[in-house]
Amino acid sequence: MSEYIVEMRHITKRFPGIVANDDISLSIRKGEVYALLGENGAGKSTLMSMLFGMYEPDRGEILVNGKPVVFHSSTDAAAHSIGMVHQHFTLVDNYTIAENIVLGIVPMKKKFGFLPWTDMKKANREIAELSAKYGLEVNPSDLIQDVQVSVRQRVEILKMLYRKAEIMIFDEPTAVLTPQEIDYLLKIIDGLRRDGKTIILITHKIEEIKRIADRCAILRDGRLVAVRDVSGLSVQEMADLMVGRQVSFTREKTQPRFTDDILTVEHLSVKNEHNFEVVKDVSFRIRGGEIFAVAGVSGNGQTEIADAVAGLVKISSGKIDLDGKDITQSSVRERARAGISYIPEDRQQTGLVLDFFLRDNLALRKYSREPFSGKGILKHDQFLKYAQELIDRYDIRCAEGPDTIVRSMSGGNQQKAIIGREIEEHGKLIIFVQPTRGLDIGAIENIHRQILEERERGAAILLISLELDEIMKLADTIGIIYRGELLKTAPAKELTSHDVGRYMMGVKEI
Ligand SMILES: Nc1ncnc2c1ncn2[C@@H]1O[C@H](COP(=O)(O)OP(=O)(O)O)[C@@H](O)[C@H]1O
Ligand SMILES: [Mg+2]
Incomplete structure (x- = not known):
C-alpha cells in the first residue's frame, strides 16, 4: 500500500490563452482534511476537476492507492471512490431528495413514465442510516426545489456517501452558507474524517482552513507555491503565500461622522x-x-x-x-x-x-x-x-x-x-x-x-x-x-x- 491515497504528479492543464495548472504535484494521505487555498482563478477547481474525471490533464499522471489511473469521465472517478460537491450543485429540482441521491449524476430519463426500477424502500433505509450516522438531516421525500441551499448541500454529501465515496472533494462549500451553517458543515466534515474519509477542501477562506484542515496546499497563478501543516502556519502567512506579497488586513474604519x-x-x-x-x-x-x-x-x-x-x-x-x-x-x-x-x-x-x-x-x-x-x-x-x-x-x-x-x-x-x-x-x-x-x-x-x-x-x-x-x-x-x-x-x-x-x-x- 502506498502511503498516499491520491497522488497527482506533474499535472499541467492549459486552456486557450492560459496555463490553468502548471506542473503541479500533490500527495494526499488517507483520512486527512487537505485544503487547497488560492485566490480566484488560481487553478483550484481545474485541478480537482481532473481528479474527478471532468477534464483530462495535458501532462502528468494521477495515482489512486498507489496505482496509476486515467479517468475519462466522473463515472470513472466515482468507480475509484472519488466524489465531488461542486460550487454549483448538480441536483434535479423537481425530483425528491431520495431520488436525487439514488439516481445518477446525469439525470435519467423516465421510461414509460416511470423512473428506472430501483428498490426505493431499501434506498430510503440506506439514506436514513447515512443521514443518522453523519448528522446530515434531510427529509428524503422533500422536493429539491422546496429546500434551502444548506439542505441541498447535505443532499450532495449524501449522494457521495451513497456511492461509497472515500475521497471527497468540496469546492468552496461555505461560499453559500451562513455562519451557523458553516459551523454545522465543518462538524460534518470532521465526522467524515473521524470515519476515515479523505477530504479535499477547496476554499479561499483562511479561517476555515485554520479550523478544520490538517494540511494546506497553496496555489497561485496555476502553480503550487507551498504545502504546509496547518498547525504551524499563521493566518498572516497563509494570506501572504496566497497573494504573493504582504497583505494588510487592517484598514481601520474611522469614527463615523454622520450628516443629514x-x-x-x-x-x-x-x-x-x-x-x-x-x-x-x-x-x-x-x-x-x-x-x-x-x-x-x-x-x-x-x-x-x-x-x-x-x-x-x-x-x-x-x-x-x-x-x-x-x-x-x-x-x-x-x-x-x-x-x-x-x-x-x-x-x-x-x-x-x-x-x-x-x-x-x-x-x-x-x-x-x-x-x-x-x-x-x-x-x-x-x-x-x-x-x-x-x-x-x-x-x-x-x-x-x-x-x-x-x-x-x-x-x-x-x-x-x-x-x-x-x-x-x-x-x-x-x-x-x-x-x-x-x-x-x-x-x-x-x-x-x-x-x-x-x-x-x-x-x-x-x-x-x-x-x-x-x-x-x-x-x-x-x-x-x-x-x-x-x-x-x-x-x-x-x-x-x-x-x-x-x-x-x-x-x-x-
Ligand atoms: N473550461 C475553461 N475554459 C477556459 N478557461 C478556463 C476554464 N476553466 C477554468 N479556466 C481558466 O483557468 C483558470 C483557473 O480557473 P479555476 O480552476 O476555475 O480557478 P479557481 O477554482 O482557483 O478559482 C482561470 O483563469 C479560468 O478563467
Ligand atoms: Mg473554483
Whole structure:
C-alpha cells in the first residue's frame, strides 16, 4: 500500500490563452482534511476537476492507492471512490431528495413514465442510516426545489456517501452558507474524517482552513507555491503565500461622522413578475457618511431594494426621498443626475458596453460634459488621459490600456472598471450590489478602501452583499432582510456575525 491515497504528479492543464495548472504535484494521505487555498482563478477547481474525471490533464499522471489511473469521465472517478460537491450543485429540482441521491449524476430519463426500477424502500433505509450516522438531516421525500441551499448541500454529501465515496472533494462549500451553517458543515466534515474519509477542501477562506484542515496546499497563478501543516502556519502567512506579497488586513474604519439623511425609504413594496411581493413594507434611512448594509441569504429581496432605489424596477407602494426631494416617480436618468451612482450585480447586463473600448466605457457617464466634449466635439485625448488615471487608481488590468476592448477583460477587471467609473461621479448616494463578488483578495482590499473613502467624503452608501465578512467589516448600520422584510435594523457594533446569521435564517428575536 502506498502511503498516499491520491497522488497527482506533474499535472499541467492549459486552456486557450492560459496555463490553468502548471506542473503541479500533490500527495494526499488517507483520512486527512487537505485544503487547497488560492485566490480566484488560481487553478483550484481545474485541478480537482481532473481528479474527478471532468477534464483530462495535458501532462502528468494521477495515482489512486498507489496505482496509476486515467479517468475519462466522473463515472470513472466515482468507480475509484472519488466524489465531488461542486460550487454549483448538480441536483434535479423537481425530483425528491431520495431520488436525487439514488439516481445518477446525469439525470435519467423516465421510461414509460416511470423512473428506472430501483428498490426505493431499501434506498430510503440506506439514506436514513447515512443521514443518522453523519448528522446530515434531510427529509428524503422533500422536493429539491422546496429546500434551502444548506439542505441541498447535505443532499450532495449524501449522494457521495451513497456511492461509497472515500475521497471527497468540496469546492468552496461555505461560499453559500451562513455562519451557523458553516459551523454545522465543518462538524460534518470532521465526522467524515473521524470515519476515515479523505477530504479535499477547496476554499479561499483562511479561517476555515485554520479550523478544520490538517494540511494546506497553496496555489497561485496555476502553480503550487507551498504545502504546509496547518498547525504551524499563521493566518498572516497563509494570506501572504496566497497573494504573493504582504497583505494588510487592517484598514481601520474611522469614527463615523454622520450628516443629514440622504436617502429615506418609507414603506417600500415591490412585486415581481408573478405578482409576488418580494419587498414588503421596507423602511430605512441612510445619512451622509454612513454605510447601510443589507444582509440576507440570496434571493430575499435585497437586490430588488437596490433596483427600486435606482429606479430600475417599478414599485407597488412606498416613497423614496433623495436629499429631501421626492424621487419616487423619477426616471433612472433623473436619479443618476440627482446624484445616485449604481454598481449593479450583473456587470455585463447593465454595467458595460462590452464591444466598446475601455476608455469609452470609463467616460460613459461624463462624455457629454466638459472636458470630454466641447462645442459638440468629443475630445479623444481627454478620454485617453482620464482612462489612464482610472486604470492606475483602480488597478484595472487590461492588455492594451485605454484601447482594450472590454469584452476581452476578465470579469474581475470589468468590475473594477465599473466601480471606478461610478465612484468617480462622487455621488450623494452610491449603491453597491455585491461589489467584490469573484474578485481576489488584493482587488477586494482596494475596493473596500475606495468604499471607505467615499464614506469619509460624506456619501451615503447602500451596500448589498452576501458576504457577511464584508458587511461586518464595512457597515455602520445593518438591516437584515428575510423574505422581503427587514427583520432587524441596528448599528453594526451592536451585532455579532452570529446574530446577523440568525436573523438571516428568519429568527425574529434573539
Ligand atoms: N473550461 C475553461 N475554459 C477556459 N478557461 C478556463 C476554464 N476553466 C477554468 N479556466 C481558466 O483557468 C483558470 C483557473 O480557473 P479555476 O480552476 O476555475 O480557478 P479557481 O477554482 O482557483 O478559482 C482561470 O483563469 C479560468 O478563467
Ligand atoms: Mg473554483
